[in-house]
Amino acid sequence: MPYGYRSCWSTPILSHQGAVLGVFAMYSMTVREPIEAETRLIDFTTHIAGIAIERKLAEDQIHFMANHDVLTGLPNRALLEDRLSQAILYAQRYDRWVTVVFIDLDNFKLVNDTLGHNAGDELLKTVAGRMVECVRATDTVVRLGGDEFVIVLFDQPTNVDLISETLQMIRAAIAAPVHIGEHHLRTTASIGIANYPNDGASPEALLANADAAMYRAKELGRDNFQFYTPEFNSRAHEKFVLQGELRNAVARSEFVLLYQPQVDLRSGRVFAVEALIRWNHPTLGVVPPMTFIPTAEETGLIVPIGDWVLHEACRQNKAWQDAGLPPMTVCVNVSARQFKEKNLVGRVVNALRDSGLEASYLELELTESLIMQDTELAVATMNELQSLGVQISIDDFGTGYSSLSALKTFPVARLKIDKSFINDVAEDENDQAVASAVISLGQKLNMRVIAEGVETDDQIAFLLKNNCDEMQGYHFSKPVSARDIENLLNHKD
Ligand code: C2E
Ligand code: MG
Ligand code: MG
Numbered sequence: 001m002p003y004g005y006r007s008c009w010s011t012p013i014l015s016h017q018g019a020v021l022g023v024f025a026m027y028s029m030t031v032r033e034p035i036e037a038e039t040r041l042i043d044f045t046t047h048i049a050g051i052a053i054e055r056k057l058a059e060d061q062i063h064f065m066a067n068h069d070v071l072t073g074l075p076n077r078a079l080l081e082d083r084l085s086q087a088i089l090y091a092q093r094y095d096r097w098v099t100v101v102f103i104d105l106d107n108f109k110l111v112n113d114t115l116g117h118n119a120g121d122e123l124l125k126t127v128a129g130r131m132v133e134c135v136r137a138t139d140t141v142v143r144l145g146g147d148e149f150v151i152v153l154f155d156q157p158t159n160v161d162l163i164s165e166t167l168q169m170i171r172a173a174i175a176a177p178v179h180i181g182e183h184h185l186r187t188t189a190s191i192g193i194a195n196y197p198n199d200g201a202s203p204e205a206l207l208a209n210a211d212a213a214m215y216r217a218k219e220l221g222r223d224n225f226q227f228y229t230p231e232f233n234s235r236a237h238e239k240f241v242l243q244g245e246l247r248n249a250v251a252r253s254e255f256v257l258l259y260q261p262q263v264d265l266r267s268g269r270v271f272a273v274e275a276l277i278r279w280n281h282p283t284l285g286v287v288p289p290m291t292f293i294p295t296a297e298e299t300g301l302i303v304p305i306g307d308w309v310l311h312e313a314c315r316q317n318k319a320w321q322d323a324g325l326p327p328m329t330v331c332v333n334v335s336a337r338q339f340k341e342k343n344l345v346g347r348v349v350n351a352l353r354d355s356g357l358e359a360s361y362l363e364l365e366l367t368e369s370l371i372m373q374d375t376e377l378a379v380a381t382m383n384e385l386q387s388l389g390v391q392i393s394i395d396d397f398g399t400g401y402s403s404l405s406a407l408k409t410f411p412v413a414r415l416k417i418d419k420s421f422i423n424d425v426a427e428d429e430n431d432q433a434v435a436s437a438v439i440s441l442g443q444k445l446n447m448r449v450i451a452e453g454v455e456t457d458d459q460i461a462f463l464l465k466n467n468c469d470e471m472q473g474y475h476f477s478k479p480v481s482a483r484d485i486e487n488l489l490n491h492k493d
């Protein structure tokens with residue numbers, strides 16, 4: 001032997017459970033065995049070494065667990081800030097960019113709910129592994145929790161096109177099919193991007209802005225990526241402010257209803273009015289429903305707002321009748337969230353009772369898409385409403401996807417042809433085909449048909465020729481105040 005050793009003695013270093021953690025080796029220049037004192041020393045030191053090594057391993061493990069996600073083994077939020085700060089320092093120094101990519105899987109909840117958590121876990125692990133393969137060793141892929149990931153791309157070129165290439169790769173890797181058991185899953189992702197230094201100077205700002213961009217990607221229909229732009233934040237801020245104000249608007253009586261007459265095409269008689277909500281905002285003035293109904297839906301505020309509309313519309317209609325105007329129907333729009341509330345029927349009963357309005361003078365407008373979300377439930381609710389004596393119409397008809405076979409089972413009194421088909425009905429052949437099909441469909445199913453958004457004589461001529469009986473639109477009247485409706489009707493007599 002090169003060092004002149006003549007004998008070697010090795011002793012395993014064991015963990016307290018007997019696993020080999022290392023080896024303690026002793027060499028001697030002479031051929032011999034250890035003497036007893038040496039054996040004791042070896043036993044003692046391997047025991048101590050075992051304890052020390054085990055402790056170091058446990059510390060490493062704890063350290064790893066504190067900084068990594070258990071399921072995927074990826075760094076977690078705790079490491080993210082650290083890595084991001086380092087990447088920023090480097091970029092500052094060498095005049096480079098850092099790209100923060102915020103990724104949220106699009107249909108993860110569905111997988112979890114339908115195939116179970118094990119399948120969900122498998123999917124996350126697979127996708128995590130693929131993302132790691134797409135990036136360099138200097139980049140960091142982090143699991144924030146749930147189905148949210150962040151990738152920090154280090155030392156980036158100052159060029160959005162080059163960055164897009166990497167993102168395309170990541171997106172494709174996520175979207176490739178995943179095989180779990182006998183299932184072939186395909187998941188897509190909504191991705192938001194913020195670059196240092198343009199989109200934020202601190203880790204917090206970059207993450208928040210990448211998150212805002214991801215949110216935008218979701219809004220745009222998922223499965224896409226968006227680079228951050230400052231207006232995302234102002235839009236999110238506006239929405240936030242709107243929500244706060246909306247919360248107070250019912251209590252502060254800031255809503256009013258306008259009413260738009262629905263008339264018989266031939267006689268010109270007003271047989272109904274549609275109640276259309278307006279928000280008298282303290283600083284913005286009159287806010288149209290399209291600006292706040294979606295937010296009211298999202299937050300659930302549509303339920304108290306819709307309740308107010310129901311009560312107010314019924315009260316007003318009864319007041320007209322009490323004032324001696326010819327009785328007519330008041331039509332109230334019901335949104336999806338309101339319709340799904342368990343006690344919708346109870347709320348309608350209350351509104352009728354409180355106002356004293358007869359049920360047959362109330363009509364509820366449901367949209368086609370609302371009904372199609374869960375036809376069975378919708379039909380059950382519609383039947384309950386119908387048995388109260390309340391009428392039901394389908395609003396924006398033609399824009400959804402009702403199957404004809406389903407339609408005939410709906411307890412519906414009227415179809416409202418969406419105004420998008422009426423706009424150009426005088427000249428556009430496709431719109432003519434849809435409008436006349438809806439009219440004859442209604443007649444065959446014993447439903448009345450009303451055309452929405454009628455503005456011109458040509459539109460009226462087409463409707464008359466095609467046997468449509470009823471219309472609503474600016475041609476006859478815009479939505480107007482309750483007082484104006486009174487004047488209008490008194491004037492007609
Ligand atoms: P909708 O139920 O389809 O109501 C018809 C919309 O078309 C109204 O807009 C009305 O002002 C407008 N319109 C009527 N005639 C014409 C016309 O000749 N030309 C044009 N260009 N437009 C016409 P509005 O009042 O802005 O309401 C928009 C939507 O907001 C409604 O569509 C309805 O879906 C929703 N909405 C309104 N009030 C309420 C409410 O109290 N509750 C709920 N949930 N939704 C409401
Ligand atoms: Mg309507
Ligand atoms: Mg409509």
